[in-house]
Amino acid sequence: MIEAKRKLGLIFFPAFDWAISPTHPEREERLLYTQDQLWEEGIFDIKGIVEYKPDIASEEDIKRTHFCIPNVAAVITQSHMISAGGAIKAARLVMEGNADRAFALVRPPGHHAMKVVHGNRGFCNINIEAVMIEYIREHYGHRRIAIVDTDCHHGDGTQDIYWHDPNVLYISLHQDGRTLYPGSGFLDELGGPNALGKTINIPLPPMTSSEGFLYVIDNAVLPILEMFQPDIVINSAGQDNHYTDPITNMNFSAQGYAILNDKLNPHIAVLEGGYSIQGALPYVNLGIVLAMAGVDYSGVVEPDYHERAIRQDKSISEYIAKICDEAVRNYKRFHESFSHHRAIGQFQTRVKNIYYDTDGIREKQVESVMICDECAGVLKIETVSSVNPLSVGIEIPFAACSRCRDVGVKLFREAKESGKYAYAKFINRIDREYIDS
Amino acid sequence: MWLGLDVGGTHTDAVVVDENGIVATAKVVTDHANLIQSVQKAFEQIFRSYPSDEVKKKLKRINLSTTLSTNAIVEGKTENVGVIVSSGPGIHPSHFKIEQHYFPISGSIDHRGKEISKLNAEELRKAIDACKKDGIKVFSAVTKFSTRNPSHEEQIRDACADADFVTLGHRISGKLGFPRRIGTAYLNSAVWRLFNAFADAIEKNLVSMEIHCPVHILKADGGTIPLAEARKLPVESILSGPAASTMGISSLCRIAGDAVALDIGGTTTDISVFADGEPLIEPHGITVGKFPTLVRSLYTRSIGIGGDSAIVAIDGKVQVGPTRYGPSMAEGGDVPTLLDAMNYLKKISHGDVDLSVRGIERLAKEARISAKQLSLMAIDFAFTTIKEAVDALLKEVNEKPVYTIHEMIEGKVVQPTSVYAMGGPSRAFLPLLEEKFALPVHVPNNYAVANAIGAALARTTYEIELHADTERGKLSIPNIGKFESCERNYSIENAKIDLINHLLSHLQSIGISITESDVQIVEASSFNIVSGFYTSGKNIRARAQVKPAVEITLYSRNNA
Numbered sequence: 001m002i003e004a005k006r007k008l009g010l011i012f013f014p015a016f017d018w019a020i021s022p023t024h025p026e027r028e029e030r031l032l033y034t035q036d037q038l039w040e041e042g043i044f045d046i047k048g049i050v051e052y053k054p055d056i057a058s059e060e061d062i063k064r065t066h067f068c069i070p071n072v073a074a075v076i077t078q079s080h081m082i083s084a085g086g087a088i089k090a091a092r093l094v095m096e097g098n099a100d101r102a103f104a105l106v107r108p109p110g111h112h113a114m115k116v117v118h119g120n121r122g123f124c125n126i127n128i129e130a131v132m133i134e135y136i137r138e139h140y141g142h143r144r145i146a147i148v149d150t151d152c153h154h155g156d157g158t159q160d161i162y163w164h165d166p167n168v169l170y171i172s173l174h175q176d177g178r179t180l181y182p183g184s185g186f187l188d189e190l191g192g193p194n195a196l197g198k199t200i201n202i203p204l205p206p207m208t209s210s211e212g213f214l215y216v217i218d219n220a221v222l223p224i225l226e227m228f229q230p231d232i233v234i235n236s237a238g239q240d241n242h243y244t245d246p247i248t249n250m251n252f253s254a255q256g257y258a259i260l261n262d263k264l265n266p267h268i269a270v271l272e273g274g275y276s277i278q279g280a281l282p283y284v285n286l287g288i289v290l291a292m293a294g295v296d297y298s299g300v301v302e303p304d305y306h307e308r309a310i311r312q313d314k315s316i317s318e319y320i321a322k323i324c325d326e327a328v329r330n331y332k333r334f335h336e337s338f339s340h341h342r343a344i345g346q347f348q349t350r351v352k353n354i355y356y357d358t359d360g361i362r363e364k365q366v367e368s369v370m371i372c373d374e375c376a377g378v379l380k381i382e383t384v385s386s387v388n389p390l391s392v393g394i395e396i397p398f399a400a401c402s403r404c405r406d407v408g409v410k411l412f413r414e415a416k417e418s419g420k421y422a423y424a425k426f427i428n429r430i431d432r433e434y435i436d437s
Numbered sequence: 438m439w440l441g442l443d444v445g446g447t448h449t450d451a452v453v454v455d456e457n458g459i460v461a462t463a464k465v466v467t468d469h470a471n472l473i474q475s476v477q478k479a480f481e482q483i484f485r486s487y488p489s490d491e492v493k494k495k496l497k498r499i500n501l502s503t504t505l506s507t508n509a510i511v512e513g514k515t516e517n518v519g520v521i522v523s524s525g526p527g528i529h530p531s532h533f534k535i536e537q538h539y540f541p542i543s544g545s546i547d548h549r550g551k552e553i554s555k556l557n558a559e560e561l562r563k564a565i566d567a568c569k570k571d572g573i574k575v576f577s578a579v580t581k582f583s584t585r586n587p588s589h590e591e592q593i594r595d596a597c598a599d600a601d602f603v604t605l606g607h608r609i610s611g612k613l614g615f616p617r618r619i620g621t622a623y624l625n626s627a628v629w630r631l632f633n634a635f636a637d638a639i640e641k642n643l644v645s646m647e648i649h650c651p652v653h654i655l656k657a658d659g660g661t662i663p664l665a666e667a668r669k670l671p672v673e674s675i676l677s678g679p680a681a682s683t684m685g686i687s688s689l690c691r692i693a694g695d696a697v698a699l700d701i702g703g704t705t706t707d708i709s710v711f712a713d714g715e716p717l718i719e720p721h722g723i724t725v726g727k728f729p730t731l732v733r734s735l736y737t738r739s740i741g742i743g744g745d746s747a748i749v750a751i752d753g754k755v756q757v758g759p760t761r762y763g764p765s766m767a768e769g770g771d772v773p774t775l776l777d778a779m780n781y782l783k784k785i786s787h788g789d790v791d792l793s794v795r796g797i798e799r800l801a802k803e804a805r806i807s808a809k810q811l812s813l814m815a816i817d818f819a820f821t822t823i824k825e826a827v828d829a830l831l832k833e834v835n836e837k838p839v840y841t842i843h844e845m846i847e848g849k850v851v852q853p854t855s856v857y858a859m860g861g862p863s864r865a866f867l868p869l870l871e872e873k874f875a876l877p878v879h880v881p882n883n884y885a886v887a888n889a890i891g892a893a894l895a896r897t898t899y900e901i902e903l904h905a906d907t908e909r910g911k912l913s914i915p916n917i918g919k920f921e922s923c924e925r926n927y928s929i930e931n932a933k934i935d936l937i938n939h940l941l942s943h944l945q946s947i948g949i950s951i952t953e954s955d956v957q958i959v960e961a962s963s964f965n966i967v968s969g970f971y972t973s974g975k976n977i978r979a980r981a982q983v984k985p986a987v988e989i990t991l992y993s994r995n996n997a
Contacts, residue, residue, distance in 0.1 A: 001727065002532050017841040022965060023972060029964035032976065035840070036548040040582055041527045042616035044721075045729050053838045056845065078842050254526075282548055283526055290528070299529040303545065303553040 004048030005294025009099035011086040012038070013054045013106040018079040020358065025247065025275035026108055026123040034105070037282035038289065049293050052093065054086030054106060061088065062126055063434035065134045065161070067116045067393030067425040069383060071436050075117045080125050083108055087132035090268050094232075095140045101292045102268050103237075104128075105285060109272045111155035111236050112182060116393060118385045119359035122153065122182060129236055129270050130161045133168065136232065137398050138432075143167045146230035148221055148264055149174070150213075150257075151238020151272040152248040154185025158236065159199055164192040164369050165376045165397065169200070169228045173216055175241070175248055176203040181357070187326055190334070192369055193348050194377045197334030200224060202327050205319055206249035209312040210256030212320045213241065217263050220324040224331045235266035239274025239284040243310045244302070247275055251310035254280065258287030258297040266292075279304065342371050345403070347380075362386045374401035378408040382421075391423035398429045405430045438495040439988060441893025442479055443502040443655075443681045444472055447703055450889035451479040453492060458991055461487040462886055472505055473638045480646065493648050501664075502655035502677040502892045505635050506628040510675065511726045515627035519568035519576040519600075521561065521593050522619055525553055527581065533616045535623050538573055540564035542593075549906055549976075550585030550913070556592050565596055575629055577622035579606035581615045584915040585904060602629045607915040609670070610731040611902025611980070614721070620728040625672035632671030636664055651948065653897070657723050657734035659684045659716055659985035660898020666947050672732055675725050678888070679707040679737040680985075683716050685891025686857045688987040689881035697827050697853045699870070700888065701860040703745040704761040708827055709737045710834055712851045716985055717834060733900055735985070736834065740826045744776045744862035748797075748815045750804035755814035757822070766796035773800050775819050776862060778812035785865040820866075820873045827874075855879060859887035881992070894987040897949045900959075901981055903936050908966045908974025917943045929963040929977055936981040944983070955983050 014031035021027070038044075044051050059072050061084065068075045086106035093099040110129060112122030119125070129147060136142055147162070149155040149172040162168040170191075177183045191199035202216055225233065239245075241252035261269070269288060274281055283302050290297035347368040354363040363385035370377040376397035384390045392415045396408035405428075412426045412435075426435035438455040449467045453460040463482035468475050484492065509515050519538045524530040525545020533539075542564060544556035568576070578593035587607045594603045604625040606618040639652065653661035655677040667674055682700035686692070692714045700707040710717045716735050723734035741759020749756045757775050765776040767788030773796035779785045780793035787793075794808075801808040834851050856878045858870060863880045870878045883890065905912040905923050912923040912935075919939060923931075937956050944951055961979035965972045 001729075002528070012838060012840075013845075014840050015842055016962065016964075017843055023967050027965070027967070029966075029976065032964055033548050036582075036613060037527070039613040040548065040615050042614050042729075045614070045616055051838050053836055054845070078846060082842060082845055278549070286527060296529065296532070299524075299527055301526050303526055303547055 002046045002295055004046055006048070006100040006292065008049045008289065008293040009052055009090060009093035009102040010043070010049060010289060011052050011054050011089050011102065011104045011106060013082060013086050015079050015082065015107050018108070020120070020123060030107055030275070030277050031105065031281065033278050034281045034285045037286055041286060043286070043289055046293065046295060049289070050099070052089055054082050055089045055092070057081045057084035057088055057131060060434060061131050061135055063436050064138060064427060065131045066113070066126060067381065067383070067427070068436065069116065069118050069385070069388045069391050070423055075119060076125050079108055082106070083110070084126055084128040084131040087128045087270050088135050090270065091132050091136050094267050095136060101266070103289060103292055104268070104270045106271055111149060111151060111158045111238070111272050112153070113157040114160035114354065116363070116365060116381055116383045118363050118388055119356045119361045121354070121356040121358055123273070123358060124157060127157045127161055129158060129234060132268070132270070133234070134398070142231045143399065144228070144230045145169070145232045145234065146225055146228055147171070147234045147236060148266065149236035149238070149272070150241065150260065151236055152240040152245065152250055153181055153238065153273060154201065155236055155272070156182045156184045159185070159189065163199060164194050164379060166195040166198050167376070169198050169224070169230060171200045171202070171221055171224060173202045173204060173213065173221070175250055176205055179206055180248060187323065187330065190330055193342060193371050194369065197331050200327050200331055202323055204250070204323070205316050207251055207312060208316060208320065209251040209310050210253050210259070212312050212316060213252050213256055213260060214263070215317070215320055216324055217260055219321070220327045222263065223328055227331065227335055232268070233264065233266040235261065235264060235269040236272045237269040237288060238272030239280055242274065242276050242280035242284060244276040244279035245274065251312065253305060253310070254283035254287045254300050254302055257284045258291040258300055261288050261291040342373070344371055344373055346371050370404055370407060372401060372404055375399055375404055378404040378411065380411055389422040390420060391425070392421045393425040393427070395427040396430055400430050438492065439497055439893040440483070440499045441889045441891065442476060442499065443678065443888045443892045444475060444504050445678060445888065446504065449475045449479045450886050451483050452886055452889040452893055453483060453487065454890060454893045454991070455495070456989055459883060459890070460492070462889070469508065472503065473635065476501070476639065477642055480642065484646070496648065496650045498651050498653060499648070500653045500655050500661050500892045500895055501639070502681045503635070503674060504678065505674065506632055506671055507675045507725060509628055509631055510624060510728070516575055516630050517571070517573055518623050518626040519565070519573040520619065520623050521564055521576060521578050523556055523580045523589055524615065525581050533619050535619065538568050538571065540567070544580070544589055546580060546582045546586045546589060548582055548585070549909065550582060550911060551909070552586065552588065556589045561593060561596050574601040575603070575626040576600050577604045577606070577619070577626045579615070579619045579622045583607040583618070584611050584613065585913060587915065587920060602626060608918060609672070609916060610722070610733070611904070611915045612722070612731050614731060617722055617729050617731045621672055621722070621730040621732060624725070624728060624730065625670060628671045632674065633668050636668055640664070655681055655892050655895055656898065657732055658718060658898050659735050659895055660983070661895050662897065663947055663949070672730065675732060676723050676734065679709065679739065680735050681888040681891040681895070682707060682859060683709040683735050683737065683891065684895045684985065684987055685887030685889070686859055686881070687711070687716065688890060688894045688990050689883065689887055689992060690857050690879055691990070691992045692857065695851045695853045696855050696857060698857045698859070699823070699863070701858060701863050701866060702743045703764070703861065704741065704743045705739045706742050706823055707737055707739050708830055709735055710830060710851060710853070712849065720837060736830070738826060738830050740822060742775070742819050742822050745770070745774045746819065747772045747774055748778060748800060748811070750800060750806070750811060753804070753806065755811060755818055757815050757819040765793065767793045773797050775815060776865070778815040779865060781808060781812045782816070784869070787865065816869060820869050824873045857881070859884040861885055890991070891987070894989060896986050896988055897944065897951070897983060898985050899940060899944060899983045901936060901940055903932050903977070903979045905932055905977040906966070906974065907977070914939055925974065927975070927977070929961050929979065932977050932979045933958050933961055936979055940981050940983070951983060957982055957984055
């Protein structure tokens with residue numbers, strides 16, 4: 001019998017009775033062939049790999065993380081509560097010592113869901129990693145968390161949620177936004193005024209193969225993680241960089257994904273995208289499971305894999321090397337200190353226009369954050385969309401300083417009293433008060 | 438009239454049952470070196486105690502539950518097998534090596550049953566030659582995803598032309614699980630000769646006694662298969678003992694809701710679970726020795742606590758079991774046991790109580806605690822251990838992963854409202870069990886031979902799985918050897934009808950007549966196969982079973 005080197009908790013929830021629509025890539029049988037492969041391989045008979053049922057996330061878990069307009073119940077379905085609950089279960093297994101590593105192989109995904117939610121964008125309603133991370137911080141108090149997003153699409157939702165948080169490092173590897181949805185994730189997107197350098201984007205050219213991805217891990221991701229020193233590393237394990245994926249243009253392989261996971265060695269992995277349900281997912285998921293458990297994955301090779309056919313061009317390798325240098329330089333630039341030129345106690349504002357491709361919603365936001373040298377800074381987002389009137393969300397962030405807390409309480413009271421907003425949401429992490437009204 | 442015979446670890450029990458209850462019983466000490474003789478002796482006792490001509494005439498069936506294969510496997514006394522496997526992408530098959538004659542061959546089939554690469558004939562020939570050179574006579578052929586496409590396993594079988602027997606992996610079960618398929622196919626060939634010799638001897642015995650009714654073998658899932666079928670799938674005979682007890686209790690007691698059944702023996706207590714009055718089935722397959730298998734089984738757990746479990750006292754701590762050194766001191770044993778502790782506290786009056794008292798007092802003196810304290814601690818340890826094992830099993834049942842939102846939200850939670858106990862010491866244990874479980878505990882009459890009654894009354898069970906891929910136009914029901922083409926418009930409704938018809942006709946072909954109402958569709962799902970953004974076919978999976986059941990119930994004649 002095979003024995004796992006690391007105890008792995010696997011939360012497998014394929015949601016066989018849920019789809020966005022019958023032929024949408026995010027549909028019932030997305031994990032059907034993955035289940036076939038995992039069962040046929042006898043994954044759950046490997047000593048040390050245990051399958052668990054997901055938890056069901058509570059409304060409070062969502063309210064702690066998102067401003068849902070008009071409210072939580074209106075923007076989610078049971079399926080989202082279960083996939084977020086799957087991620088939470090993965091976190092609990094690791095945090096409570098029942099597993100060394102955990103993989104939430106769940107759907108629907110979440111990394112395009114932003115702080116404010118009016119509907120579904122990029123197949124996502126709520127950000128299941130963010131809901132999980134906030135659960136971890138609320139219940140176990142960990143502060144420094146790194147997310148490495150290896151989905152082919154830029155995780156603009158996760159980036160948005162952690163844009164201001166200096167204690168959550170978000171690194172995304174993805175196909176260059178000039179060639180793929182959502183069209184963001186460029187090198188100069190580095191985080192808000194309180195968290196510069198804690199968002200790192202590594203946009204890769206189409207046709208990047210395993211060589212390129214693993215180069216980025218070795219030469220950018222691992223060195224940056226080494227500097228950041230996280231308590232917990234989380235992998236947003238999208239699988240749409242695969243050479244057979246129908247909606248992207250990359251040339252990554254199952255073996256490459258397994259090696260990437262082996263090098264990164266994340267505490268928790270959460271499935272994101274990946275829509276080559278027959279040619280890629282069964283093998284990529286198997287590779288990730290084996291790598292996380294520390295079991296030999298050398299035999300995980302797709303039936304139609306030809307290394308030479310998907311080898312990357314030399315010019316791509318050179319381009320990637322340059323991008324990596326710049327990403328590491330960007331991180332280092334702000335790693336030491338970046339506080340001297342900032343107007344502490346002032347608000348900085350940005351305006352955002354957001355399109356929800358799945359639901360066809362247009363949203364406009366004015367986001368203000370207090371510049372703070374002690375915490376992520378109190379946050380205020382005014383939002384209006386094609387489906388909801390002007391609303392507001394105020395957040396007193398996790399581990400907020402007392403000034404940001406007091407300002408947050410005042411801002412929320414003023415917002416309520418002003419009568420300007422159809423909905424006023426409040427996330428108060430200090431007093432654990434979450435108002436969804 | 439039905440005859441059940443349960444070859445157990447200590448005793449071989451036999452009963453003859455008819456609509457009016459027990460007709461005759463027999464109990465002989467099991468001779469592990471000669472099981473045939475134990476069976477023979479039990480038969481003789483039965484027919485001595487009852488007018489044998491009448492029994493022979495009225496007997497509808499004989500069901501045998503035997504530890505023959507299990508013991509051979511656990512003790513490693515099995516025949517060498519040539520195991521030939523092919524795998525393809527995934528975990529390397531070398532990790533599943535079972536014994537010396539294990540040969541991974543190149544060639545692979547994918548999850549939809551498409552041949553990815555041909556089986557390498559040259560490697561196959563070399564493997565078989567190597568086996569022949571070492572005198573190997575039985576083989577197992579197992580390939581990955583053979584339940585979707587058995588052609589590679591068939592090629593291996595054809596290449597083993599002069600073998601005595603070849604087990605094909607896909608004929609064991611329609612379930613996925615390559616490593617389990619390898620292990621199960623291996624075990625099947627490893628006990629094939631032994632089991633067939635046993636079957637020959639049984640048949641010869643019965644002929645000599647002029648008994649001509651059908652003979653079935655009891656399986657771990659609480660059902661039976663005809664002896665002729667068991668000759669091809671002897672692995673199905675493993676670990677049927679706990680199932681015999683579970684089926685016994687379901688014929689002796691009217692179990693309506695969720696319940697726990699305990700079979701308390703001398704050495705062990707077997708736990709099984711009922712949901713809505715039916716015994717639960719293990720989702721994957723039973724484990725025998727070090728081998729997880731695809732053999733269908735009731736959801737049972739065995740723990741090392743029984744009436745004869747020895748009491749051990751070390752550093753003020755008192756433990757019971759898992760060792761049994763012999764009978765309790767009350768019955769002339771050398772070491773104080775759980776039963777002796779109960780005798781000491783006057784909870785029961787079993788055998789020679791004075792011997793129990795003396796033994797407990799001696800052990801208490803050695804452990805420097807009072808005899809009363811020792812007895813109380815021993816009993817508490819034993820019943821706490823049983824309760825904890827039941828709780829752990831229920832937790833496992835209720836935390837079983839599910840794969841749909843519907844099951845996640847609406848899924849059934851098993852919450853027992855009563856406990857059923859059987860086996861030798863169960864009557865004596867009743868008050869203590871009631872106290873521990875805080876539930877009503879029922880002990881039926883005839884509790885000491887419930888296992889043999891279960892064996893006698895168990896009916897045939899069967900399970901088949903259908904997989905249809907309408908894009909490829911392929912349909913398979915692997916364990917009955919159906920691999921056919923299907924139409925593009927084949928639907929989940931067609932699948933359900935086909936399952937029922939195939940199951941009925943297959944069972945008829947092996948001499949079992951059942952009606953459509955005995956067949957249950959356990960699950961059925963249909964998924965779209967989408968190419969590009971268009972639906973190009975359907976992937977249909979469905980499973981049907983003849984569930985475990987007893988021929989007749991005896992509870993109207995019973996106090997429980």
